[in-house]
Amino acid sequence: MDQAGLSDPSVHQLRLFLVLAEELHFGRAARRVYISQPAFSRQIRRLEEHLGAVLVERSTRRVQLTAAGEALLPPMRSLVEAADELQRGVLTQVRAVTGQVVLGCYITALPVITELVALVRRRHPRLDVELREVDFVEQAGALLDGRVDAVLCYEPVPPGVQTLRLGIEPRAVCIRDDHPLAARTSVTLAELADLPVVGLAPGVHREWRDFWAADPRPDGAPVTYTSHGATTFESSISAVSQGHGIRLVSSACRELFPRPGIRYVDVADAPTCTAVLAWAAARRDTPGVAALRRAADGMAEGAAGDPDPRWCTRRPGE
Structure with a gap:
């Protein structure tokens, strides 16, 4: 490959490869560094693209380093150790x-x-x-x-x-659990058009409020708000649980904030947050x-x- 076409890998990618070389298992390696396995695999693929070499042989049963992967382990360790030493020097100052x-x-x-x-x-x-x-x-x-x-x-x-x-992150809608749409795996903004959004306090930054209500909707229609003046996340989803409206939220809320009386449903066409x-x-x-x-x-x-x-x-x- 033309050396001019190569780009420098990140120290982070080198660290991930060193972990993979120890574990020889993508799932275990990803858990060690607290990221998802798909994200870990993408970083290893990008490292291979940066270097212009296949570093790992993948199969359904095993992971094995290629000859290039084995040969590059020592210089990778040296680079990571040098980066660590630099970081220690910085930390001494800060x-x-x-x-x-x-x-x-x-x-x-x-x-x-x-x-x-x-x-x-x-x-x-x-x-x-x-x-x-x-x-x-x-x-x-x-x-x-x-x-x-x-x-x-x-x-x-x-x-x-x-x-x-x-x-x-993708966005989801927080909706009362007995609403017909609550049983769906995903909905569109058009399907939410007739449902009011829980109103936020007047002092909330207007651009932020509009983004989190998807106001206006893709067809240009304005959003209808309830009379609530919610200032906190909990107060807004409490209003949802009482059937007073809906809230657009980050999809992470499904794991972080499960609550009785509500469901989180993906919104397929809402812009990411x-x-x-x-x-x-x-x-x-x-x-x-x-x-x-x-x-x-x-x-x-x-x-x-x-x-x-x-x-x-x-x-x-x-």
Whole structure:
């Protein structure tokens, strides 16, 4: 192959291959690094494309390294060790970060929050990370007025807020479990046209509200809202369970927030949603926000380009 056509693999891909070389099993290797097996396999395929060589022989019964895979193991280990040494040098410099950083989320129990905070605390033991719940109204305002330093939320965000994308997910509709559509595996926005969306508080950022209601619908029709002024996720799905309306949500809610009286049904034609770490542009380079950005960037690396929602639903051991 023409060497000019090759591109550099990422350190992350090299790490995954080293794990696979130890396990010789895609499922076990994927579980070790807490990502789904399809996402793990895609990264190995991309590594092979980057290098222009087949590294693994795959069959239904076994995984075996090719001659090229065996030959490349030593230089791959050397590169990963060099990257680790560089990271240790960086951490020696950044561990001096002190003070407090306040991270907001409207559901602070999300596994990704636990993972992000643990990573920051390991890297910066002298930095105090405070978690603060913010509702739909507060999540943008709290950033811009300085009550929190960063927020984990979903796009869209208002002007003056910068983001780092963490993951992409399909969307689902939260609907009362006795509604005829609740028995379906998927629906379309047209099939939801006659169902009102649970209303959010007036202070919710308008672009965010419209996105999460798919307002207007693809045919240009405006959405009908209930009279609720929900400010939290729980209050909005409580209204759904009482039969007062529907809510469009991320598909991860099916695993994270099962509740009696409701069902989550995929919406086939709704645009995907993007989870982000967000911060006010004016605070981008403050020590606490910079620490959060670096940690989140490392978490996002493995999910880059993969529309796989497990970044926010995975738990140790899965």
